Amino acid sequence: MATGTALSQDTGRDLARQEPTRGAPRYRPVVDILETGDELRVMAELPGVRAGDIDINFEKGLLTIHGKVEARQAAETTYVLREYGIGDFYRAFEISESIDASRISAEYADGVLVLHLPKSEKAKARKIEVRAR
Amino acid sequence: MNRWLVHGGHPLSQLRSELDRVFSDAFNGNLTDRPWLQRGGGGTRGQGFPAVNVWEDEANLYAEAELPGLRMEELELLVQGNELTIKGEGRSGAQEGVTYHRRERGSGPFSGLVRLPVEIDVEKTEAELENGVLTVKLPKAASARARKIQVKATN
Secondary structure: OOOOOOHHHHHHHHHHOOOOOOOOOOOOEEEEEEEEEEEEEEEEEEEOOOOOHHEEEEEOOEEEEEEEOOOOOOOOOEEEEEEEOOOEEEEEEEEOOEEEEHHHHEEEEOOOEEEEEEEEEHOOOOOOOOOOO | OOOOOOOOOHHHHHHHHHHHEEEEEEOOOOOOOOOHHHOOOOOOOOOOOOOOOEEEEEEEEEEEEEEOOHHHHHEEEEOOOOEEEEEOOOOOOOOOOOOOEEEEOOOOOOEEEOOOOOEOHHHOOEEEOOOOEEEEEEOOOOOOOOOOOOOOOOO
């Protein structure tokens, strides 16, 4: 997928500057994104994130999801087995579909965020009736 | 970048390819993908088993796995000797009548075994699941604990 337009790169740099610098790595959460007639639905896995530590932003077609994760083990912990790292979750999407931002809603349970992005009226598929004459 | 993909005005034949581009990940370049993301998808760990971290202190071993979307009643934990088995049913498959733009989350059953360095006291094993993170406390069997040997002076 082409992501190299000047527009998205510039946006990316601006956002990166706003982000506080942190030593910890950030991870890209896995998502399912599906579309129904009425909405786009984003389901993002944010294990270890508390509901109050999720920051969702939608502006000018740019959706960002940021989940803050506190360290769960002391820094000096010695792992017998270490298969994954722990850190914040962050991911951004550009959405060209026209969204009714005032009606965006979100639920969070068991480490999974479900984000509802209702299509604006004009973006809903219109059924065109063909009348026989 | 797809913002100029305006709605309406496209011939029907173009609709499909346009839908595929409704979303694009923007500037995710510096982020790290996780191995467990492949759960159920035949990824890096063959059986689709979630990644596990294990650490210890003097009395216990601790195992942690990220299992978002699962509840405790959907999980089965077995401890035997020095082996911990984690089993789960996982989510069911795709929903009908919708269009998927991304489908990265794992689904379906998974099962895997973690071999621990010492024998575990099965009776005292405890597990909790919070915000999709499973933590299992595995007390070391008495026989496995390091014993402090008193050295007495003889004179």
